[in-house]
């Protein structure tokens with residue numbers, strides 16, 4: 001029998017989870033495990049879960065059911081489940097009672113305990129559950145097994161204090177905790193020395209970075225420091241809360257050469273009544289003013305957003321306000337979601353829920369409009385020169401290579417292995433709603 005031990009991690013949810021999975025992988029590699037894509041070969045399988053909407057939960061339960069057969073074939077296999085779903089009592093109970101093949105349940109605040117938890121299972125041959133209700137400060141810096149050689153996530157602030165009335169994140173990720181500036185800058189410098197060209201700063205609300213630090217700082221100041229890191233080419237960040245998007249920050253994005261010209265600024269709704277009930281802390285007028293400012297100050301910058309349709313009590317009039325806002329601001333891209341009640345959040349207790357049929361119909365109207373706008377905006381880029389960071393082969397066709405513009409648009413070019421990880425200029429030849437096609441300028 002081979003001595004080698006293998007792991008696989010299945011990740012759901014947002015970039016925070018993807019980054020956590022890279023850190024879980026980093027710890028497993030340090031323990032001597034190697035990655036495998038074949039689940040039948042794995043000695044440990046981890047599920048990193050998301051609970052943002054109901055369908056995220058359903059997917060996880062489906063997957064857990066599927067994993068049962070691997071355990072039957074290999075009784076020594078360790079199956080673990082962590083992530084945001086495991087910070088809530090109900091799903092933990094359900095997994096513990098109904099999915100007896102799960103050996104380990106762990107929360108988002110204790111991912112750094114993974115090695116101890118695995119040892120405990122091996123020693124006791126028993127199931128282990130460790131979910132902390134509250135974080136004990138910051139999760140310490142952990143080794144990361146990065147997916148990409150050239151791009152890396154850096155977590156700058158954990159948790160969220162905003163309590164938007166529909167959202168489960170503050171309950172499963174805890175209060176806002178910023179990482180000290182020095183530790184972030186050191187990590188960026190280490191990554192850059194390792195060949196990383198692009199970093200993406202992660203937080204549920206990066207704009208409130210630094211408020212809670214003993215030595216107070218701001219997101220703008222952090223960007224200034226990171227811009228000085230040698231060999232780093234691009235700095236991205238997400239997500240920005242519109243309420244905290246300051247003029248100072250806009251100026252930094254404009255003037256710091258490495259900071260990408262893309263801002264993800266989730267609006268959620270165009271109706272003041274709905275925004276108020278969501279507890280978003282800004283009005284439609286304020287938001288429109290912010291985006292127009294961005295578009296005027298940084299011509300060519302891209303702005304993307306998130307929408308929730310069918311929030312409780314959303315009338316046709318309210319929804320039309322969202323449609324008007326989209327027509328006025330012309331986002332480059334938008335993620336559109338159907339409202340999903342999350343147990344424990346204030347909005348889930350409301351009895352004026354919108355019918356599924358109406359929610360779906362609104363979603364379709366919004367998506368259709370946004371697709372058309374994205375298409376039109378990308379068509380205007382045909383003939384222009386764009387700088388892209390080449391990532392590597394595209395998922396669908398290994399003969400086509402993929403890169404990203406500073407404005408976060410995917411651009412395809414002909415295969416050129418020597419360009420991977422490099423910033424190159426391309427001329428845009430054609431464009432669709434979500435992608436561009438370019439030819440290299442040599």
Ligand code: SAH
Pocket residue numbers: 052053166167168169203204205239240241266268306307308337338339340341342
């Ligand atoms: N921190 C970010 C995003 C967090 S979650 C922000 O404040 O914008 C990503 C997106 O999921 C949100 O922007 C929102 O559009 C959507 N979302 C969150 N909770 C939801 C729910 N209960 N139903 C539907 N969509 C939801």
Ligand code: SF4
Pocket residue numbers: 160161162163164167168169170204205241
């Ligand atoms: Fe959720 Fe609002 Fe926090 Fe974003 S800002 S994570 S939507 S509570």
Ligand code: F3S
Pocket residue numbers: 012013014015016017049050051052084085168169172173
């Ligand atoms: Fe989901 Fe947790 Fe992210 S709930 S969206 S994985 S913070």
